[in-house]
Amino acid sequence: MTQVRLNSVRKQFGNFVAIENLDLDISSGELVALLGPSGCGKTTTLRMISGLERPSNGAILFNGKDVSEQAVQDRNVGMVFQRYALFPHMTVEKNVAFGPSVRGESKAEIARRLDEILEVVQLTPFRTRFPAQLSGGQMQRVAVARTLITKPSILMMDEPLANLDTKLRVEMRRFIRDLQQRLGITTIFVTHDQIEAMELADRVAVIFDGHLAQYDTPERIYRYPRSLDVADFMGATNIYPGKVLSRNRVSTALGEIDCLHQDDRSVGESVQVLLRAEALDMSTGPFTSEGSGMRGRIKARDFFGASVTYRVACNDQEIDVTENARRMRDVGDDVHLQIAPEQVWLLSG
Amino acid sequence: MSGGNDTLSMRLSPFQKIYLLLVAGFIVGPFLPVIIQSLAFRWAWPELLPGTWWLEQREKSMLPLAWDYVLSPYSRVWEATVNTVFIGLVVTAICLAICLPVARLLARESFAGKSAFEFFLSLPLIVPEAAIGIALLMIFIRMGLAGTYAGIIIAHLIPTIPYMVRMLTAVYQGLGRDFEEQAMILGARPLQILWRVTLPMLLPGVVAGALFTFLVSTNIFLLTFFLGQGQVITLPTLLFSKISGGNLDTTAAGITLIVTLPGIILLIISERFIKEEAFGKGFGS
Numbered sequence: 280m281t282q283v284r285l286n287s288v289r290k291q292f293g294n295f296v297a298i299e300n301l302d303l304d305i306s307s308g309e310l311v312a313l314l315g316p317s318g319c320g321k322t323t324t325l326r327m328i329s330g331l332e333r334p335s336n337g338a339i340l341f342n343g344k345d346v347s348e349q350a351v352q353d354r355n356v357g358m359v360f361q362r363y364a365l366f367p368h369m370t371v372e373k374n375v376a377f378g379p380s381v382r383g384e385s386k387a388e389i390a391r392r393l394d395e396i397l398e399v400v401q402l403t404p405f406r407t408r409f410p411a412q413l414s415g416g417q418m419q420r421v422a423v424a425r426t427l428i429t430k431p432s433i434l435m436m437d438e439p440l441a442n443l444d445t446k447l448r449v450e451m452r453r454f455i456r457d458l459q460q461r462l463g464i465t466t467i468f469v470t471h472d473q474i475e476a477m478e479l480a481d482r483v484a485v486i487f488d489g490h491l492a493q494y495d496t497p498e499r500i501y502r503y504p505r506s507l508d509v510a511d512f513m514g515a516t517n518i519y520p521g522k523v524l525s526r527n528r529v530s531t532a533l534g535e536i537d538c539l540h541q542d543d544r545s546v547g548e549s550v551q552v553l554l555r556a557e558a559l560d561m562s563t564g565p566f567t568s569e570g571s572g573m574r575g576r577i578k579a580r581d582f583f584g585a586s587v588t589y590r591v592a593c594n595d596q597e598i599d600v601t602e603n604a605r606r607m608r609d610v611g612d613d614v615h616l617q618i619a620p621e622q623v624w625l626l627s628g
Numbered sequence: 629m630s631g632g633n634d635t636l637s638m639r640l641s642p643f644q645k646i647y648l649l650l651v652a653g654f655i656v657g658p659f660l661p662v663i664i665q666s667l668a669f670r671w672a673w674p675e676l677l678p679g680t681w682w683l684e685q686r687e688k689s690m691l692p693l694a695w696d697y698v699l700s701p702y703s704r705v706w707e708a709t710v711n712t713v714f715i716g717l718v719v720t721a722i723c724l725a726i727c728l729p730v731a732r733l734l735a736r737e738s739f740a741g742k743s744a745f746e747f748f749l750s751l752p753l754i755v756p757e758a759a760i761g762i763a764l765l766m767i768f769i770r771m772g773l774a775g776t777y778a779g780i781i782i783a784h785l786i787p788t789i790p791y792m793v794r795m796l797t798a799v800y801q802g803l804g805r806d807f808e809e810q811a812m813i814l815g816a817r818p819l820q821i822l823w824r825v826t827l828p829m830l831l832p833g834v835v836a837g838a839l840f841t842f843l844v845s846t847n848i849f850l851l852t853f854f855l856g857q858g859q860v861i862t863l864p865t866l867l868f869s870k871i872s873g874g875n876l877d878t879t880a881a882g883i884t885l886i887v888t889l890p891g892i893i894l895l896i897i898s899e900r901f902i903k904e905e906a907f908g909k910g911f912g913s
């Protein structure tokens with residue numbers, strides 16, 4: 280089991296700073312997602328951990344030991360590339376056996392591990408095919424198998440699901456999660472899909488422009504983003520400027536809203552108020568006076584199958600409300616909205 | 629076999645056939661007179677075919693005739709063939725060893741003076757061979773390399789390296805770094821990566837480059853002539869000494885055919901090799 284630590288790691292390509300002062304602590308056996316938009320430095324981070332790239336500054340430690348001077352081959356890490364990089368001139372078997380074979384394992388040992396791993400990734404019937412004769416999902420599993428057979432102490436995956444269709448994605452997500460839990464291997468994977476990151480990861484590191492914006496559990500990142508950028512990236516739509524009125528009350532263009540006290544907010548401070556679309560309760564009928572009630576009218580409706588998102592006009596503002604699709608409301612309905620204080624999140628702004 | 633030909637010819641229109649014959653004529657045509665000449669005893673203008681064939685006169689002739697002479701030790705054809713093939717192989721191997729790393733650099737790294745380097749790469753192709761030959765000869769005589777295999781091999785590298793570098797650079801550009809980096813992460817050492825990943829993936833390009841280099845080397849006359857000093861003979865220099873009189877007699881025609889043999893054999897081998905080893909297996913995904 281390997282624990283990974285990045286100590287103020289910085290990476291510069293010429294004059295361009297790709298990663299700036301990155302501190303990251305990954306416990307052994309943990310599954311961490313690096314999440315961020317294209318070009319933010321996710322791949323660069325993986326490449327530094329694997330040793331393909333040297334940090335310009337800072338140190339990378341495995342189990343507390345600096346590995347800066349260690350060659351890629353000696354780090355015993357595994358990495359599944361963004362485009363899989365299967366060797367096109369080798370069969371599935373040869374691809375998967377490549378690692379143990381170059382490490383000089385015995386033929387018998389290689390054969391044993393090969394059979395075992397092909398069974399795990401369900402590729403036994405395809406063992407004599409060439410990569411060009413495989414589907415995307417099969418190629419992906421070959422890439423995973425080729426890495427796992429070397430028993431890496433850290434498994435890294437660069438956008439492992441990006442090239443797969445929706446159904447296969449769900450399947451592979453489950454597959455990766457199960458495998459990771461079964462093997463208990465420290466895993467870092469890269470994605471720019473926040474849903475994927477939340478579903479798979481124990482902790483998510485959100486990176487913008489080479490800076491670590493937030494590193495937390497999926498739930499906390501989703502509910503309590505530390506910055507507007509993170510909130511935005513996690514798909515938040517209802518963000519309104521406001522002012523803290525008292526310890527538990529904030530005023531916005533929507534009206535006054537009850538909230539919980541946040542230690543780092545002081546009375547009178549300007550803030551951004553985040554109301555998650557699915558945390559709002561929408562009802563018709565008499566207006567009860569308790570809590571933070573707001574009146575509005577439905578302007579538009581987006582149907583997503585399991586859920587519906589309504590766009591509600593409210594005090595000259597618009598607010599998105601997501602509800603279960605069991606009950607459908609109509610455009611033009613008068614509604615009122617309430618939100619529990621613990622669902623309100625204040626961002627500095 | 630004949631069935632295949634029938635269906636093929638049925639599908640072709642007369643025009644298509646004429647074009648194919650035309651191209652075939654241009655490629656094979658020049659060889660025909662040489663082949664006929666080599667088998668002739670006397671072939672004088674304006675006869676379309678030789679008046680007397682070699683085999684008819686074989687018993688009567690006092691002197692050894694075309695093929696008898698070519699195949700006899702007096703002609704030195706065997707010695708020249710061995711020299712040609714040996715020099716060609718060594719030149720190809722050295723050329724590959726030099727050009728692979730250079731092509732890799734040119735394809736993947738950017739460095740100061742790269743475009744200047746690429747420009748100067750073409751210089752040996754622009755400067756006349758005779759000038760290079762004379763210049764080299766003066767240097768090599770002083771160094772004791774004139775008239776040696778080493779001298780000729782070095783000289784042959786001059787026109788072949790630019791081609792090889794260009795070809796391999798193009799192939800390297802088509803090969804992403806991913807594969808080698810993946811191999812590295814999987815634990816492969818540099819030589820293992822070269823042998824198991826890079827070379828097999830570059831194979832079609834390497835074979836094409838090697839083939840080309842070999843053919844160029846076996847055909848170089850001027851440099852070999854200058855630097856061989858008559859001590860090392862190859863097929864082109866041998867041929868030249870036969871035709872320098874100004875006419876293509878029967879023995880010269882025979883040697884000409886021998887000169888083409890290494891190339892043809894190599895072409896056949898590599899054609900098979902490339903098809904089976906690389907493209908037959910769904911290369912290039």
Ligand SMILES: Nc1ncnc2c1ncn2[C@@H]1O[C@H](COP(=O)(O)OP(=O)(O)OP(=O)(O)O)[C@@H](O)[C@H]1O
Pocket residue numbers: 292295297315316317318319320321322323324471
């Ligand atoms: N070798 C390099 N030389 C110069 N710039 C580089 C190099 N590698 C990466 N970069 C730059 O560093 C930044 C981060 O690149 P990186 O590949 O890590 O992005 P990413 O987060 O993986 O993006 P994506 O989601 O598109 O894969 C990019 O702006 C990229 O252009």
Ligand SMILES: [Mg+2]
Pocket residue numbers: 321322323361437
């Ligand atoms: Mg990337």
